[in-house]
Amino acid sequence: MKKLGWIVVFFALACGGSSGPTGEYPNVDCDDFADQRCVQVGTPEELLEETALLDEPTVVVLASGTFALAQSITIRADGVSLVGQGIDTSTLAFTGGTTQFNGVDVVGDDFLVQDLTVLDAPKDGIRVENSDGVTFRRIRATWTNEDDPMNGAYGIYPVKSSNVLVEDSFAENASDAGLYVGQCQNVIVRRNTVRGNVAGLEIENTQYADVYENLAEDNTGGIVVFDLPGNPIVGRDVRLRNNIIRNNNNPNFAPSGTVGIIPAGTGTFAMASRRVEITDNTYENNQTGDIAILSGLIVDSDPAVWSLEVARLVGDHDDLGLLPGAGPNTVTNYRSENIVIARNTHSGSGENPDISRDMGFLLALLYGDDPTDSVLYDGIGESMFDAEVPANNSNDNRVCAGGNTAGTFGNLNAIAQLETPGSPHFSLTEAPFAPYDCTSLEGGPVAEVVLP
């Protein structure tokens, strides 16, 4: 009789040359957390066993070196901190994994991850879900191969969580979004670098997010804000300020999906979003365009899929004036509305739209040899369009670019373009861009995000 063979897949199968953990704690050890339960882990086995058994608040301090892991670090406890010796000193390496999982997979309130790198996770790098109080500090989530569609989807991924802080971190080479804040409430994202991803930094269906002093470069799209249809968390109150968004011309290597439609050379878009401020950012050399304000109907054209039952909605929405949806007691959130764009600088962008994607193709068609306008508005949902006398146009969606004096403004008249590409559209080259000359959000500015 044939004997059934099995082999335990050992660590470090695919990690030739890299050194294992040192068992040394040069920068931080449990003495630094004297008032908390704390364990030091010096081997992959210790790390896996300690995290698997956690059920009380604990600091897990990692030694320096590379922890080669064939399995996920999975945490299901509140109050856990995962602390390494430094962003490039302690590394969790999942390279060559033969089974599927997220690198670090967390459900637990008051979670902190700090001073380490997560490399080559089979799926998401660090996914923290359904948690209140989440901090990512000085970490790197990356994949070895650049531009590889088989890289994991998201690097740094807080989702369905509240009171989230992501700071001084790096997210690179993700096949979807490097730093993805999804369906969260009360978020600060600051001083991070996102590079070589399809989407650099995404804020999706998120309420109250302050995104500042980040660097987004060499992605397909830099920093984007959007709602997806059918999600009960209607995004609102997002502030993008003082970021540098440059050279986001990396070819789109997403296998498809929502980010698959982003033309290379996209700086920022806000899609199906409301109460968004895009201010004081530096835009440079994004070859499709710097800022686009888009209706969700651009991607999902059936308004019915954007219909949401009011009873299911999460968080504040009464003051948003959302349009009614497809049935009684429903609203819809495809519209982008109540947007302020001000004091951004623009240089060298929009000169070579990516014609491999529909939106880039349309821009190439409409602008020819001229650079695209630094603010591009699809005009979807407006009651009045007039390419001859711009001031006659409606601004029902309250797109406010009056303070963006260093830029230009284009209304693409996108619905007409779908029927007849090349239909009338217009550009406004000088502030205040009437009728888009307003300078403040209706209902007051986005409130400061204060984390507890």
Next chain:
Amino acid sequence: MALVALALSCGDGEFGGPVTVDLAASRPPERLSEYRLLAWRDGRFVYNDRVVPYELATPLFSDYSLKDRAIYVPEGATIAYGEDDVLDFPVGTVIVKSFSYAPDLRTPNEGRRPIETRVLVRHADGWRTWPYLWDEAGRDATFTPAGAVLAIDFVDPSGEPRRASYLVPQRNQCTTCHERQVSPGSTETFVTPIGPWVRHLDRDFTIDGVTQNPLEQLAAEGLLTGLPAERGEPTFDFRRIEAGELASLSAEELDRAARDYLDVNCAHCHNPSGVQGQTSQLFLNRENTDRFRLGVCKRPGSAGSGTGGLTYDLVPGSPEESILLFRMETEEVGAMMPLLGRSLRHDEGVELIRAWIASMPAETCE
């Protein structure tokens, strides 16, 4: 009934005493044998008194591993049959699920050996999950909170050689499938069994030569109270697909079979209270009637490489354009679904879902 009990269990002699579950211990026993729940004897699992084996109408696919399931209800306690066909398990209940392989699954009883046993214990404050890894000889299994990844070679039921990259889940990975939000959107979660539901149990199964409905067996042995004569529609009997009946199913049966397959294999996450599946708003649970959230012409929110270059989760009439089928079919790490517990394609499940999508009136998504 006594006869059945005798046939299924070995009594105190084999186990040296009744089942022992220490609900107060801070850490579970190091050895599975310490529970005195089950043992591996002569190529099969044997159970102690009060431990009742059962099967499920449509099982969750786990790389073609053979599964043995059983439930233990403590002395003096009973499972209560509640409203909406929900079973309420008493504190001290233990659910055991054991995974094994044979070298050639066309002859599953030859050379079979146990891989792992998962123990789900009902404490006063909820369920706890404990993974145990068997030794090669099948003498005992050891508590393995950090799980393992095993390369396992075997011949599948159709005669195809396969190599599974088999995941013995970590203690916390159990939770990935077994946790639910207390209500949709809540950050408060709880752990729940996902196999022994009324509708999955409510058919006749033959175990060790005895054919019986597990619910009726539990009731007859006094371990289940309040079993009504009238119950909801049971889960489709997947053994019919395995027996090659796919092509002869009526339209109604095909829909039931496919929806129940998705319900069992996907909806532990993809339901409105599923912690990870909720993010996608793709709901594959049996109760979902919203076509968009069933995937029809729905773009995935966050699929990464899981789209396979396709645009919509489910395109009626076009299985090859449906991401849902692609993610079931692919064996690429990072693109597969479910997230955990599969490294191989489930041919019979894939063909079922392919037939189901193909049978839908064709639609174009835009």
